[in-house]
Amino acid sequence: MTGEAVGDNVRRIRIGVVDDHDLFRAGVIAAITSAADDLEIVGQAGDVESSVRMIAETKPDVVLLDVHVPGGEGGGGSEIILRSMPYAPHTLYLALSVSDAPVDVGAVIRAGARGYVTKTITADDLIASIRQVAEGYAVFSPKLAGFVLNALGPAQSPPASGARTPQPTVPDLDGDLDDDIDIDVLSPREQEVMRLIARGYSYKEVAAELFISIKTVETHVSKVLRKLQLSNRGELARWAAHRRIV
């Protein structure tokens, strides 16, 4: 999914903005264009149909995507991603929403968004996140990291509901093995990274704390994102099934 979309920093990043609130859209566009020269707004839209059309025509590098967008079959952001994918396979998505409800986060991440930030984010952080996504990396806010730990992490001590399969403990001590076998469990290293992000550490601070490079942190985060998108575990699978996103 990364691959061609990854470009060097000199290249301009072409951005599409999808949000049904005109004012918010205008605000985001103003913030982006005034703060950075290499970011270019190539399109904007306010509902599902026009968003899909806009993405298909302009093929932006990154689409800032509101989760709740009217139109279409009522699927909002995740529907836009799924329907645009055939037309613009190299476009990456950064979800931007007022909601941080697990259902919403789960749905758009499963649909293929590369990150999730809330609308209260500062302009600088938003631009940094856009760059990160454009480079092919995932954007994890503390909330999203907490969501991942809740969904895939081991920290569910009291059985909250029904039958839950006992935690398989992965004997992956250095945590750097590529454990593609089990997509339902985070490796210890990934857990550490997620935990630090949830504690409010930036990628740089995570790297310093764990004595690894920022690139390694970004690789871990991308791997976690992939697990999140592929996992069949519990809640995730149920949301996916409920919304026919697999």
Place this chain on the structure above:
Amino acid sequence: MAEPNRMGPSPGRTHPAGSDSSGTGAGAGDPAFDSPLRRTTLSSLVDAASRIRESQRNVRPATVGVVTALVGVLAIGLTTWGVMVGLPDRVVVGLSMVFIGVAVGWAQMSFVMDDQLHPEMHTSRITIVVTAVSMMTTIVGVLVMFSTVLRLVSLIQGAVAGFVMILALGVIIAPWWISLVSDLGMQRARTASEELRADIASRLHDSVLQTLALIQMQSGDATKVAALARAQERDLREWLYGDPEAAASSMGAPGPAAMPATGSVPPSEPPMKAGPGPSAAAPPPAVPPPGAREPLSRVIKRVSAGVEDAREKPIDVVVVGECPYTPNLEALLYAAVEAMNNAAKHGAAPISVYAEVGADRVQVFVRDHGGGFDVDRLPAGHLGVKESILGRMKRAGGTAEIVSRPGWGTEVRLTQPLRS
């Protein structure tokens, strides 16, 4: 909140939205997508509202056992009375049968039998069987009674004539009956959606409109406005996307969970146990009423909301895992509040609170991105850190660690082992 009410959506109530919040494949029809916003808000609202109503209803209609016993006792009483008065045997038997038939038939009515306790009673095959049996019993009873005065042939003729007459009358009444039933259903739906709308309106009036008014009044003070907006945003978000329990409690009784939207200091019920020091000036956390086993995540979110409101600085809260809030977590909670207060007072944004419930311990991390300070050379009288955080955790059998670096900020790491 009594849990039995969660037994299932009552068939008697007609919700405009699907009354299924658990998402076990309730989608009406099968639209490929349904908006989580629509589903979450409407269904959790309806759930919350109906739960409040259930909890206020104190008269419980009878159960199957009670009804059966009552009918039996009354039937025996009636028979005894008939025998003592000296009625003919057949009349007594017929009378009892008619009574039992009628009584059982009526007992299925929703105001006698609780449809909340027996949701299956109004829909299942049992209902049809019971109704048929009670009708048969009544008919046989009537025939037995009249067999004392009539011959068998004329009895059967009379029964047939009566049956035909009932059939004819039924056909006449049918249209009226059908329209009555459908009207009732429509009216119920309308009432439910009307109630929902009124609920939403009053909620928005109490929160959003008030806050907007406050913002207009204080439009000169940027930090104040930001704090107001933040508090309102958190409140509204909790209501829209939060757990329905919390929404229910904040809708029902304006307790500590329903913080007033004015951004004021939360109600100060229990005093801090720290004694003098900087913490005495700090707002105490809103501690839940004793006995109520609240989930830890909700307690942490509430106390951080209190700090956020009082200090007018945004705090990000992430909770992983869940456990009930018990008294042995009290020290951890107070230490965390103290750390949040310090972060909001001396540190800089972003301030993050991360709590994790493990199998045998609960950890809370409070991180700010301020200038940091030298932990080993605290100014004298810095009771907040020494006493309220380190000392308190030590006494409670937990550990506290403070990491602070210039330019990096400060992180307070609290660990409390769980004893079961």
